[in-house]
Ligand SMILES: Cc1cc2nc3c(=O)[nH]c(=O)nc-3n(C[C@H](O)[C@H](O)[C@H](O)COP(=O)(O)OP(=O)(O)OC[C@H]3O[C@@H](n4cnc5c(N)ncnc54)[C@H](O)[C@@H]3O)c2cc1C
Ligand SMILES: *[C@@H]1O[C@H](CO)[C@@H](O)[C@H](O)[C@H]1NC(C)=O
Ligand SMILES: *[C@@H]1O[C@H](CO)[C@@H](O)[C@H](O)[C@H]1NC(C)=O
Protein backbone atom coordinates (compact mmCIF):
# COMPACT_ATOMS: atom_id res chain seq x y z
CA UNK A 229 0.00 0.00 0.00
CA UNK A 230 0.97 3.62 0.30
CA UNK A 231 1.74 6.35 -2.12
CA UNK A 232 3.30 4.32 -4.95
CA UNK A 233 0.25 2.11 -5.32
CA UNK A 234 -2.08 5.07 -5.08
CA UNK A 235 -0.22 7.11 -7.65
CA UNK A 236 -0.65 4.36 -10.27
CA UNK A 237 -4.43 4.70 -10.02
CA UNK A 238 -6.24 6.64 -12.75
CA UNK A 239 -8.03 8.92 -10.29
CA UNK A 240 -9.63 12.34 -10.50
CA UNK A 241 -9.91 14.19 -7.18
CA UNK A 242 -12.69 16.69 -6.74
CA UNK A 243 -10.30 19.00 -4.89
CA UNK A 244 -7.69 18.97 -7.66
CA UNK A 245 -9.36 18.50 -11.06
CA UNK A 246 -10.80 21.26 -13.21
CA UNK A 247 -14.53 21.67 -12.73
CA UNK A 248 -15.23 20.41 -16.27
CA UNK A 249 -13.09 17.28 -15.90
CA UNK A 250 -14.59 16.49 -12.53
CA UNK A 251 -18.14 17.02 -13.75
CA UNK A 252 -17.54 14.83 -16.79
CA UNK A 253 -16.19 12.03 -14.58
CA UNK A 254 -19.01 12.48 -12.05
CA UNK A 255 -21.91 11.88 -14.45
CA UNK A 256 -20.32 10.13 -17.45
CA UNK A 257 -22.69 7.57 -19.00
CA UNK A 258 -25.47 8.38 -16.49
CA UNK A 259 -28.58 7.56 -18.49
CA UNK A 260 -31.11 9.75 -16.70
CA UNK A 261 -30.78 13.42 -17.65
CA UNK A 262 -32.18 14.38 -14.23
CA UNK A 263 -28.73 14.77 -12.68
CA UNK A 264 -28.15 14.16 -8.97
CA UNK A 265 -26.72 16.89 -6.77
CA UNK A 266 -24.35 14.51 -5.01
CA UNK A 267 -20.59 14.87 -5.19
CA UNK A 268 -18.02 12.08 -4.81
CA UNK A 269 -14.60 13.07 -3.42
CA UNK A 270 -12.87 11.24 -6.27
CA UNK A 271 -13.55 9.14 -9.36
CA UNK A 272 -11.37 6.15 -10.23
CA UNK A 273 -11.57 5.43 -13.96
CA UNK A 274 -10.60 1.78 -13.74
CA UNK A 275 -9.19 0.05 -16.80
CA UNK A 276 -7.73 -2.98 -15.00
CA UNK A 277 -9.01 -5.32 -12.34
CA UNK A 278 -6.22 -4.30 -9.93
CA UNK A 279 -7.46 -0.70 -10.08
CA UNK A 280 -10.61 -1.88 -8.32
CA UNK A 281 -8.55 -3.56 -5.60
CA UNK A 282 -6.46 -0.41 -5.13
CA UNK A 283 -9.51 1.86 -5.09
CA UNK A 284 -11.20 -0.15 -2.33
CA UNK A 285 -7.94 -0.20 -0.33
CA UNK A 286 -7.64 3.55 -0.77
CA UNK A 287 -11.17 4.03 0.56
CA UNK A 288 -10.37 1.86 3.59
CA UNK A 289 -7.23 3.95 4.19
CA UNK A 290 -9.17 7.20 3.84
CA UNK A 291 -12.12 5.89 5.89
CA UNK A 292 -14.56 6.83 3.17
CA UNK A 293 -17.09 4.85 1.13
CA UNK A 294 -16.85 3.46 -2.40
CA UNK A 295 -19.61 3.55 -4.99
CA UNK A 296 -19.67 1.71 -8.32
CA UNK A 297 -20.73 2.49 -11.87
CA UNK A 298 -21.02 -0.28 -14.46
CA UNK A 299 -23.45 0.77 -17.22
CA UNK A 300 -24.72 3.95 -15.52
CA UNK A 301 -28.36 3.01 -16.14
CA UNK A 302 -29.77 2.97 -12.62
CA UNK A 303 -32.60 5.50 -12.85
CA UNK A 304 -31.63 7.23 -9.62
CA UNK A 305 -27.89 7.33 -10.50
CA UNK A 306 -26.91 5.15 -7.54
CA UNK A 307 -23.23 5.41 -8.44
CA UNK A 308 -23.10 9.13 -7.57
CA UNK A 309 -22.68 9.46 -3.78
CA UNK A 310 -21.55 12.26 -1.54
CA UNK A 311 -17.91 12.11 -0.49
CA UNK A 312 -17.41 8.56 -1.81
CA UNK A 313 -14.68 7.26 -4.09
CA UNK A 314 -16.62 6.38 -7.23
CA UNK A 315 -15.20 3.40 -9.13
CA UNK A 316 -16.21 3.81 -12.76
CA UNK A 317 -15.82 0.48 -14.57
CA UNK A 318 -16.68 1.93 -18.01
CA UNK A 319 -13.11 1.63 -19.31
CA UNK A 320 -12.48 -1.87 -17.92
CA UNK A 321 -13.32 -4.39 -20.62
CA UNK A 322 -13.08 -8.16 -20.42
CA UNK A 323 -14.91 -10.85 -22.38
CA UNK A 324 -13.95 -14.48 -22.95
CA UNK A 325 -15.89 -17.58 -23.90
CA UNK A 326 -15.50 -21.24 -23.04
CA UNK A 327 -17.40 -22.72 -25.97
CA UNK A 328 -17.40 -26.28 -24.62
CA UNK A 329 -19.20 -25.36 -21.41
CA UNK A 330 -21.02 -22.36 -22.91
CA UNK A 331 -19.69 -20.10 -20.17
CA UNK A 332 -18.88 -16.49 -20.91
CA UNK A 333 -16.78 -14.38 -18.53
CA UNK A 334 -17.52 -10.65 -18.71
CA UNK A 335 -16.63 -7.39 -17.05
CA UNK A 336 -19.57 -5.58 -15.37
CA UNK A 337 -19.72 -2.58 -17.72
CA UNK A 338 -20.32 -4.85 -20.71
CA UNK A 339 -23.72 -3.99 -22.18
CA UNK A 340 -26.33 -6.52 -23.28
CA UNK A 341 -25.85 -5.40 -26.85
CA UNK A 342 -22.07 -5.83 -26.90
CA UNK A 343 -22.28 -9.17 -25.08
CA UNK A 344 -24.87 -10.52 -27.51
CA UNK A 345 -22.95 -9.20 -30.52
CA UNK A 346 -19.98 -11.24 -29.30
CA UNK A 347 -22.06 -14.35 -28.55
CA UNK A 348 -24.19 -14.19 -31.69
CA UNK A 349 -21.12 -14.75 -33.87
CA UNK A 350 -20.77 -18.12 -32.10
CA UNK A 351 -24.45 -19.06 -32.31
CA UNK A 352 -25.07 -18.22 -28.64
CA UNK A 353 -27.04 -15.68 -26.64
CA UNK A 354 -27.47 -14.34 -23.12
CA UNK A 355 -30.98 -13.27 -22.14
CA UNK A 356 -29.87 -9.92 -20.73
CA UNK A 357 -31.71 -6.62 -20.34
CA UNK A 358 -34.08 -5.32 -22.98
CA UNK A 359 -32.30 -2.06 -23.50
CA UNK A 360 -29.06 -2.38 -25.48
CA UNK A 361 -26.93 -0.17 -23.21
CA UNK A 362 -27.80 -1.45 -19.74
CA UNK A 363 -24.65 -2.75 -18.03
CA UNK A 364 -24.65 -6.39 -16.91
CA UNK A 365 -23.30 -5.22 -13.50
CA UNK A 366 -26.31 -3.44 -12.05
CA UNK A 367 -28.71 -5.59 -14.05
CA UNK A 368 -27.50 -8.98 -12.77
CA UNK A 369 -27.04 -7.94 -9.13
CA UNK A 370 -30.74 -6.98 -9.00
CA UNK A 371 -31.88 -10.26 -10.52
CA UNK A 372 -32.28 -9.16 -14.11
CA UNK A 373 -35.51 -9.32 -16.08
CA UNK A 374 -34.00 -10.46 -19.33
CA UNK A 375 -35.61 -11.55 -22.58
CA UNK A 376 -38.45 -14.01 -22.02
CA UNK A 377 -37.90 -13.88 -18.26
CA UNK A 378 -41.40 -15.30 -17.71
CA UNK A 379 -40.27 -18.65 -19.12
CA UNK A 380 -36.48 -18.71 -19.00
CA UNK A 381 -36.27 -17.31 -15.49
CA UNK A 382 -34.17 -14.58 -13.91
CA UNK A 383 -30.91 -13.62 -15.60
CA UNK A 384 -29.07 -13.99 -12.27
CA UNK A 385 -29.93 -17.69 -12.25
CA UNK A 386 -27.29 -17.98 -15.01
CA UNK A 387 -24.50 -16.60 -12.78
CA UNK A 388 -22.20 -19.55 -12.09
CA UNK A 389 -19.58 -17.52 -10.25
CA UNK A 390 -18.21 -14.02 -9.75
CA UNK A 391 -14.87 -12.43 -8.97
CA UNK A 392 -15.26 -9.57 -6.54
CA UNK A 393 -13.25 -7.23 -4.39
CA UNK A 394 -14.66 -7.59 -0.89
CA UNK A 395 -15.04 -4.79 1.64
CA UNK A 396 -11.60 -5.69 3.04
CA UNK A 397 -10.01 -4.91 -0.34
CA UNK A 398 -9.25 -8.52 -1.34
CA UNK A 399 -10.01 -10.01 -4.75
CA UNK A 400 -11.98 -13.25 -4.20
CA UNK A 401 -13.64 -15.89 -6.38
CA UNK A 402 -17.21 -16.69 -5.29
CA UNK A 403 -19.49 -19.55 -6.23
CA UNK A 404 -21.75 -22.10 -4.53
CA UNK A 405 -18.76 -23.62 -2.65
CA UNK A 406 -16.28 -20.77 -2.16
CA UNK A 407 -17.25 -17.45 -0.58
CA UNK A 408 -20.80 -18.65 -1.01
CA UNK A 409 -22.26 -15.79 1.08
CA UNK A 410 -21.10 -13.22 -1.45
CA UNK A 411 -22.35 -15.47 -4.23
CA UNK A 412 -25.77 -15.64 -2.52
CA UNK A 413 -25.87 -11.82 -2.30
CA UNK A 414 -24.74 -11.35 -5.91
CA UNK A 415 -28.03 -12.82 -7.08
CA UNK A 416 -30.52 -10.27 -5.83
CA UNK A 417 -28.90 -7.81 -3.40
CA UNK A 418 -28.81 -5.16 -6.13
CA UNK A 419 -27.05 -1.94 -5.14
CA UNK A 420 -26.65 -3.28 -1.59
CA UNK A 421 -24.13 -5.89 -2.71
CA UNK A 422 -21.32 -5.71 -0.11
CA UNK A 423 -18.39 -5.76 -2.54
CA UNK A 424 -17.39 -4.79 -6.06
CA UNK A 425 -17.85 -7.39 -8.77
CA UNK A 426 -15.04 -7.47 -11.34
CA UNK A 427 -16.15 -10.47 -13.41
CA UNK A 428 -19.32 -12.48 -13.97
CA UNK A 429 -19.18 -16.11 -15.17
CA UNK A 430 -22.43 -16.70 -17.05
CA UNK A 431 -24.12 -19.73 -18.54
CA UNK A 432 -25.27 -18.86 -22.04
CA UNK A 433 -27.78 -20.56 -24.38
CA UNK A 434 -27.92 -21.28 -28.11
CA UNK A 435 -29.29 -18.36 -30.08
CA UNK A 436 -32.52 -18.58 -32.04
CA UNK A 437 -32.49 -18.24 -35.80
CA UNK A 438 -36.20 -17.40 -36.22
CA UNK A 439 -37.73 -14.65 -34.19
CA UNK A 440 -41.17 -13.27 -35.00
CA UNK A 441 -43.27 -10.65 -33.27
CA UNK A 442 -46.95 -9.76 -33.18
CA UNK A 443 -48.24 -6.39 -32.01
CA UNK A 444 -51.82 -5.11 -31.73
CA UNK A 445 -52.67 -1.43 -31.28
CA UNK A 446 -56.01 -0.64 -29.61
CA UNK A 447 -57.53 2.70 -28.66
CA UNK A 448 -57.63 3.31 -24.89
CA UNK A 449 -61.41 2.87 -24.95
CA UNK A 450 -60.65 -0.88 -25.37
CA UNK A 451 -58.30 -0.96 -22.37
CA UNK A 452 -60.42 -3.23 -20.16
CA UNK A 453 -61.21 -5.87 -22.79
CA UNK A 454 -57.64 -5.98 -24.05
CA UNK A 455 -55.96 -6.12 -20.64
CA UNK A 456 -58.39 -8.78 -19.47
CA UNK A 457 -57.56 -10.87 -22.54
CA UNK A 458 -53.79 -10.57 -22.41
CA UNK A 459 -53.54 -11.26 -18.67
CA UNK A 460 -55.71 -14.38 -19.11
CA UNK A 461 -53.90 -15.98 -22.07
CA UNK A 462 -50.37 -15.37 -20.78
CA UNK A 463 -49.86 -18.04 -18.10
CA UNK A 464 -50.29 -21.05 -20.40
CA UNK A 465 -48.77 -19.45 -23.48
CA UNK A 466 -45.92 -20.93 -25.56
CA UNK A 467 -42.69 -21.27 -23.53
CA UNK A 468 -40.44 -19.31 -25.89
CA UNK A 469 -42.72 -16.30 -26.16
CA UNK A 470 -42.38 -13.10 -24.15
CA UNK A 471 -45.62 -11.18 -23.55
CA UNK A 472 -46.08 -7.56 -22.53
CA UNK A 473 -48.82 -4.97 -22.64
CA UNK A 474 -47.73 -1.38 -23.12
CA UNK A 475 -49.72 1.80 -22.65
CA UNK A 476 -48.12 4.46 -24.87
CA UNK A 477 -48.42 6.65 -27.93
CA UNK A 478 -47.11 4.48 -30.81
CA UNK A 479 -44.08 5.63 -32.87
CA UNK A 480 -45.17 8.41 -35.27
CA UNK A 481 -44.28 6.41 -38.40
CA UNK A 482 -47.20 4.08 -37.64
CA UNK A 483 -49.61 6.95 -38.16
CA UNK A 484 -51.63 6.48 -34.97
CA UNK A 485 -51.59 9.78 -33.16
CA UNK A 486 -53.24 8.76 -29.91
CA UNK A 487 -52.24 6.77 -26.83
CA UNK A 488 -52.94 3.05 -27.21
CA UNK A 489 -53.01 -0.20 -25.31
CA UNK A 490 -50.63 -2.56 -27.12
CA UNK A 491 -50.20 -6.26 -26.39
CA UNK A 492 -46.84 -7.41 -27.83
CA UNK A 493 -45.61 -10.96 -28.36
CA UNK A 494 -42.02 -11.85 -29.26
CA UNK A 495 -41.17 -15.47 -29.95
CA UNK A 496 -37.70 -17.09 -30.03
CA UNK A 497 -37.65 -20.18 -32.26
CA UNK A 498 -35.53 -22.04 -34.78
CA UNK A 499 -38.01 -22.38 -37.62
CA UNK A 500 -40.61 -20.18 -39.25
CA UNK A 501 -43.28 -22.85 -38.70
CA UNK A 502 -42.63 -23.10 -34.99
CA UNK A 503 -42.61 -19.32 -34.65
CA UNK A 504 -45.88 -18.96 -36.54
CA UNK A 505 -47.46 -21.73 -34.49
CA UNK A 506 -46.40 -19.97 -31.29
CA UNK A 507 -48.03 -16.71 -32.32
CA UNK A 508 -51.21 -18.21 -33.79
CA UNK A 509 -53.01 -18.40 -30.44
CA UNK A 510 -52.69 -14.64 -29.96
CA UNK A 511 -53.98 -13.83 -33.43
CA UNK A 512 -56.88 -16.25 -33.10
CA UNK A 513 -58.13 -15.08 -29.74
CA UNK A 514 -57.39 -11.33 -29.84
CA UNK A 515 -60.30 -8.94 -29.21
CA UNK A 516 -61.80 -7.00 -32.14
CA UNK A 517 -61.28 -3.31 -32.63
CA UNK A 518 -57.54 -2.90 -33.17
CA UNK A 519 -56.43 0.24 -35.04
CA UNK A 520 -53.46 -1.68 -36.43
CA UNK A 521 -52.25 -5.29 -36.34
CA UNK A 522 -48.68 -6.27 -37.14
CA UNK A 523 -48.83 -10.07 -37.15
CA UNK A 524 -45.88 -12.49 -37.52
CA UNK A 525 -43.31 -9.80 -38.28
CA UNK A 526 -39.74 -11.02 -38.78
CA UNK A 527 -37.51 -9.66 -36.03
CA UNK A 528 -34.13 -10.23 -34.35
CA UNK A 529 -32.44 -9.36 -31.11
CA UNK A 530 -30.74 -6.45 -32.91
CA UNK A 531 -34.10 -5.13 -34.08
CA UNK A 532 -35.71 -5.55 -30.66
CA UNK A 533 -32.79 -3.59 -29.12
CA UNK A 534 -33.48 -0.80 -31.63
CA UNK A 535 -37.14 -0.64 -30.61
CA UNK A 536 -36.17 -0.51 -26.93
CA UNK A 537 -33.64 2.24 -27.55
CA UNK A 538 -36.30 4.25 -29.41
CA UNK A 539 -38.78 3.89 -26.55
CA UNK A 540 -36.10 4.91 -24.01
CA UNK A 541 -34.34 7.82 -25.73
CA UNK A 542 -31.03 9.19 -24.45
CA UNK A 543 -30.74 12.72 -23.02
CA UNK A 544 -34.21 12.62 -21.52
CA UNK A 545 -35.53 12.99 -18.01
CA UNK A 546 -36.95 9.85 -16.40
CA UNK A 547 -38.95 8.78 -13.40
CA UNK A 548 -39.34 4.99 -13.16
CA UNK A 549 -41.52 3.14 -10.67
CA UNK A 550 -42.88 -0.38 -10.35
CA UNK A 551 -44.79 -2.96 -8.38
CA UNK A 552 -45.44 -6.68 -8.35
CA UNK A 553 -49.23 -6.80 -8.39
CA UNK A 554 -50.72 -9.55 -6.19
CA UNK A 555 -51.75 -12.68 -8.07
CA UNK A 556 -55.31 -12.41 -6.76
CA UNK A 557 -55.76 -8.69 -7.48
CA UNK A 558 -58.15 -7.33 -10.10
CA UNK A 559 -55.21 -6.35 -12.31
CA UNK A 560 -57.30 -4.74 -15.04
CA UNK A 561 -58.87 -2.29 -12.58
CA UNK A 562 -55.72 -1.70 -10.52
CA UNK A 563 -53.71 -0.64 -13.59
CA UNK A 564 -56.43 1.25 -15.45
CA UNK A 565 -55.44 4.75 -14.39
CA UNK A 566 -51.75 4.08 -15.08
CA UNK A 567 -52.51 2.96 -18.63
CA UNK A 568 -55.07 5.58 -19.54
CA UNK A 569 -53.82 8.88 -18.06
CA UNK A 570 -50.16 9.06 -19.17
CA UNK A 571 -48.76 12.56 -18.50
CA UNK A 572 -46.51 12.91 -21.56
CA UNK A 573 -46.51 11.56 -25.17
CA UNK A 574 -43.17 9.84 -24.52
CA UNK A 575 -44.19 8.22 -21.22
CA UNK A 576 -45.31 4.59 -21.09
CA UNK A 577 -46.74 2.03 -18.69
CA UNK A 578 -45.93 -1.65 -18.85
CA UNK A 579 -47.46 -4.90 -17.71
CA UNK A 580 -44.95 -7.73 -18.03
CA UNK A 581 -46.20 -11.29 -17.76
CA UNK A 582 -44.15 -13.32 -15.24
CA UNK A 583 -46.20 -16.50 -14.93
CA UNK A 584 -45.01 -19.37 -15.03
CA UNK A 585 -41.61 -18.13 -13.70
CA UNK A 586 -43.46 -16.55 -10.77
CA UNK A 587 -44.93 -19.93 -9.75
CA UNK A 588 -41.62 -21.84 -9.68
CA UNK A 589 -39.65 -22.13 -6.49
CA UNK A 590 -36.45 -20.17 -6.89
CA UNK A 591 -32.92 -21.36 -6.05
CA UNK A 592 -31.54 -20.23 -2.70
CA UNK A 593 -30.37 -16.69 -3.42
CA UNK A 594 -31.18 -13.18 -2.26
CA UNK A 595 -33.71 -12.62 -5.05
CA UNK A 596 -37.02 -13.89 -3.77
CA UNK A 597 -39.77 -11.41 -4.62
CA UNK A 598 -42.01 -12.02 -7.61
CA UNK A 599 -45.62 -12.25 -8.73
CA UNK A 600 -47.51 -13.06 -11.92
CA UNK A 601 -47.85 -9.39 -12.83
CA UNK A 602 -44.93 -7.02 -13.11
CA UNK A 603 -46.08 -3.45 -13.52
CA UNK A 604 -43.81 -0.48 -14.27
CA UNK A 605 -44.09 3.18 -15.16
CA UNK A 606 -41.42 4.71 -17.38
CA UNK A 607 -42.21 8.38 -17.37
CA UNK A 608 -40.11 10.14 -20.00
CA UNK A 609 -39.96 13.86 -20.70
CA UNK A 610 -37.62 16.55 -21.96
CA UNK A 611 -38.00 19.77 -20.01
CA UNK A 612 -37.11 20.44 -16.43
CA UNK A 613 -40.30 22.50 -16.20
CA UNK A 614 -42.25 19.21 -16.43
CA UNK A 615 -40.40 17.55 -13.51
CA UNK A 616 -42.91 18.36 -10.81
CA UNK A 617 -45.98 17.43 -12.85
CA UNK A 618 -44.56 14.10 -14.09
CA UNK A 619 -43.22 13.08 -10.69
CA UNK A 620 -46.54 13.95 -9.04
CA UNK A 621 -48.40 11.79 -11.54
CA UNK A 622 -46.16 8.82 -10.72
CA UNK A 623 -46.52 9.33 -6.98
CA UNK A 624 -50.28 9.62 -7.25
CA UNK A 625 -50.63 6.39 -9.27
CA UNK A 626 -48.30 4.43 -6.99
CA UNK A 627 -50.07 5.51 -3.79
CA UNK A 628 -53.12 3.62 -5.05
CA UNK A 629 -51.41 0.74 -6.86
CA UNK A 630 -49.03 -0.19 -4.00
CA UNK A 631 -51.95 -1.39 -1.87
CA UNK A 632 -52.46 -4.21 -4.35
CA UNK A 633 -48.80 -5.16 -4.52
CA UNK A 634 -46.52 -7.76 -2.95
CA UNK A 635 -43.53 -5.47 -3.30
CA UNK A 636 -41.23 -4.16 -6.00
CA UNK A 637 -38.22 -4.87 -8.21
CA UNK A 638 -34.97 -3.11 -7.27
CA UNK A 639 -34.17 -2.37 -10.90
CA UNK A 640 -36.94 0.16 -11.46
CA UNK A 641 -37.02 1.57 -7.92
CA UNK A 642 -35.79 4.70 -6.15
CA UNK A 643 -35.57 4.21 -2.36
CA UNK A 644 -35.35 7.96 -1.87
CA UNK A 645 -38.94 8.21 -3.08
CA UNK A 646 -40.66 5.00 -1.98
CA UNK A 647 -39.65 2.03 0.10
CA UNK A 648 -41.48 -1.30 0.09
CA UNK A 649 -40.65 -5.00 0.18
CA UNK A 650 -37.96 -6.11 -2.26
CA UNK A 651 -37.43 -9.64 -0.88
CA UNK A 652 -39.38 -12.15 1.17
CA UNK A 653 -39.02 -11.44 4.91
CA UNK A 654 -36.71 -14.39 5.46
CA UNK A 655 -34.36 -13.52 2.62
CA UNK A 656 -34.26 -9.84 3.53
CA UNK A 657 -33.28 -10.70 7.10
CA UNK A 658 -30.47 -12.95 5.86
CA UNK A 659 -29.29 -10.36 3.35
CA UNK A 660 -29.09 -7.53 5.89
CA UNK A 661 -27.25 -9.83 8.34
CA UNK A 662 -24.75 -10.84 5.68
CA UNK A 663 -24.13 -7.24 4.70
CA UNK A 664 -23.37 -6.33 8.33
CA UNK A 665 -20.99 -9.31 8.60
CA UNK A 666 -19.22 -8.84 5.27
CA UNK A 667 -18.95 -5.04 5.36
CA UNK A 668 -19.23 -4.00 9.02
CA UNK A 669 -17.73 -0.56 8.38
CA UNK A 670 -20.03 0.23 5.48
CA UNK A 671 -17.19 0.73 2.99
CA UNK A 672 -19.50 -0.07 0.08
CA UNK A 673 -22.20 2.62 -0.23
CA UNK A 674 -25.22 0.34 -0.36
CA UNK A 675 -28.84 1.40 -0.77
CA UNK A 676 -29.41 5.08 -1.54
CA UNK A 677 -32.43 5.99 0.56
CA UNK A 678 -33.53 9.34 2.05
CA UNK A 679 -30.42 11.32 3.03
CA UNK A 680 -28.34 8.26 2.05
CA UNK A 681 -28.75 7.21 5.66
CA UNK A 682 -29.35 3.44 5.68
CA UNK A 683 -25.66 2.45 5.40
CA UNK A 684 -24.72 -0.81 7.10
CA UNK A 685 -28.32 -1.40 8.23
CA UNK A 686 -29.70 -1.66 4.71
CA UNK A 687 -33.38 -1.47 3.88
CA UNK A 688 -36.25 -2.26 6.26
CA UNK A 689 -38.16 -4.32 3.65
CA UNK A 690 -41.55 -3.06 4.84
CA UNK A 691 -44.59 -1.65 3.10
CA UNK A 692 -44.50 1.92 4.34
CA UNK A 693 -48.25 2.29 3.90
CA UNK A 694 -49.22 -0.42 6.38
C1 LIG B 1 -33.43 2.24 -20.59
C2 LIG B 1 -33.40 1.21 -19.49
C3 LIG B 1 -33.90 -0.06 -19.74
C4 LIG B 1 -33.88 -1.04 -18.75
N1 LIG B 1 -34.33 -2.30 -19.03
C5 LIG B 1 -34.25 -3.26 -18.09
C6 LIG B 1 -34.66 -4.60 -18.35
O1 LIG B 1 -35.08 -4.95 -19.46
N2 LIG B 1 -34.60 -5.51 -17.36
C7 LIG B 1 -34.13 -5.18 -16.12
O2 LIG B 1 -34.08 -6.03 -15.25
N3 LIG B 1 -33.74 -3.94 -15.84
C8 LIG B 1 -33.78 -2.98 -16.79
N4 LIG B 1 -33.39 -1.70 -16.50
C9 LIG B 1 -32.94 -1.42 -15.14
C10 LIG B 1 -31.45 -1.69 -15.02
O3 LIG B 1 -31.22 -3.06 -14.98
C11 LIG B 1 -30.93 -1.10 -13.75
O4 LIG B 1 -31.08 0.28 -13.83
C12 LIG B 1 -29.47 -1.46 -13.49
O5 LIG B 1 -29.11 -0.98 -12.21
C13 LIG B 1 -28.56 -0.87 -14.49
O6 LIG B 1 -27.29 -1.41 -14.38
P1 LIG B 1 -26.02 -0.53 -14.76
O7 LIG B 1 -24.81 -1.30 -14.46
O8 LIG B 1 -26.21 0.00 -16.14
O9 LIG B 1 -26.22 0.70 -13.75
P2 LIG B 1 -25.23 1.46 -12.75
O10 LIG B 1 -25.94 2.72 -12.44
O11 LIG B 1 -23.87 1.53 -13.29
O12 LIG B 1 -25.21 0.53 -11.48
C14 LIG B 1 -26.26 0.54 -10.56
C15 LIG B 1 -25.76 0.16 -9.19
O13 LIG B 1 -25.56 -1.25 -9.12
C16 LIG B 1 -24.44 -1.52 -8.31
N5 LIG B 1 -23.38 -2.09 -9.14
C17 LIG B 1 -23.25 -2.01 -10.48
N6 LIG B 1 -22.16 -2.66 -10.87
C18 LIG B 1 -21.57 -3.15 -9.77
C19 LIG B 1 -20.42 -3.93 -9.54
N7 LIG B 1 -19.61 -4.31 -10.53
N8 LIG B 1 -20.12 -4.28 -8.26
C20 LIG B 1 -20.91 -3.89 -7.24
N9 LIG B 1 -22.01 -3.15 -7.39
C21 LIG B 1 -22.35 -2.79 -8.65
C22 LIG B 1 -23.97 -0.22 -7.74
O14 LIG B 1 -24.64 0.03 -6.51
C23 LIG B 1 -24.41 0.76 -8.80
O15 LIG B 1 -24.50 2.07 -8.34
C24 LIG B 1 -33.38 -0.71 -17.48
C25 LIG B 1 -32.88 0.58 -17.22
C26 LIG B 1 -32.88 1.53 -18.23
C27 LIG B 1 -32.33 2.89 -17.95
C1 LIG C 1 -54.99 -13.25 -38.00
O1 LIG C 1 -56.38 -13.32 -37.78
C2 LIG C 1 -57.15 -12.65 -38.75
C3 LIG C 1 -58.59 -12.64 -38.32
O2 LIG C 1 -59.00 -13.90 -37.89
C4 LIG C 1 -56.95 -13.31 -40.09
O3 LIG C 1 -57.68 -12.61 -41.08
C5 LIG C 1 -55.47 -13.28 -40.42
O4 LIG C 1 -55.25 -13.98 -41.64
C6 LIG C 1 -54.65 -13.89 -39.32
N1 LIG C 1 -53.26 -13.71 -39.60
C7 LIG C 1 -52.41 -14.71 -39.63
C8 LIG C 1 -51.01 -14.38 -40.03
O5 LIG C 1 -52.71 -15.84 -39.33
C1 LIG D 1 -34.72 -17.28 -0.15
O1 LIG D 1 -35.87 -17.44 -0.96
C2 LIG D 1 -35.94 -18.65 -1.67
C3 LIG D 1 -37.22 -18.72 -2.43
O2 LIG D 1 -37.67 -17.52 -2.90
C4 LIG D 1 -35.86 -19.85 -0.78
O3 LIG D 1 -35.76 -21.01 -1.57
C5 LIG D 1 -34.66 -19.74 0.10
O4 LIG D 1 -34.63 -20.79 1.02
C6 LIG D 1 -34.62 -18.42 0.83
N1 LIG D 1 -33.40 -18.37 1.60
C7 LIG D 1 -33.32 -17.84 2.80
C8 LIG D 1 -32.00 -17.88 3.46
O5 LIG D 1 -34.26 -17.33 3.35
Ligand SMILES: *[C@@H]1O[C@H](CO)[C@@H](O)[C@H](O)[C@H]1NC(C)=O
Pocket residue numbers: 610611
Ligand atom coordinates in the same frame (compact mmCIF):
# COMPACT_ATOMS: atom_id res chain seq x y z
C1 LIG E 1 -39.44 22.55 -23.78
O1 LIG E 1 -39.39 23.91 -23.43
C2 LIG E 1 -39.13 24.76 -24.52
C3 LIG E 1 -38.95 26.17 -24.00
O2 LIG E 1 -39.88 26.44 -22.99
C4 LIG E 1 -40.24 24.67 -25.54
O3 LIG E 1 -39.98 25.47 -26.66
C5 LIG E 1 -40.35 23.22 -25.98
O4 LIG E 1 -41.45 23.08 -26.86
C6 LIG E 1 -40.52 22.30 -24.81
N1 LIG E 1 -40.48 20.94 -25.27
C7 LIG E 1 -41.40 20.06 -24.92
C8 LIG E 1 -41.28 18.74 -25.54
O5 LIG E 1 -42.29 20.32 -24.15
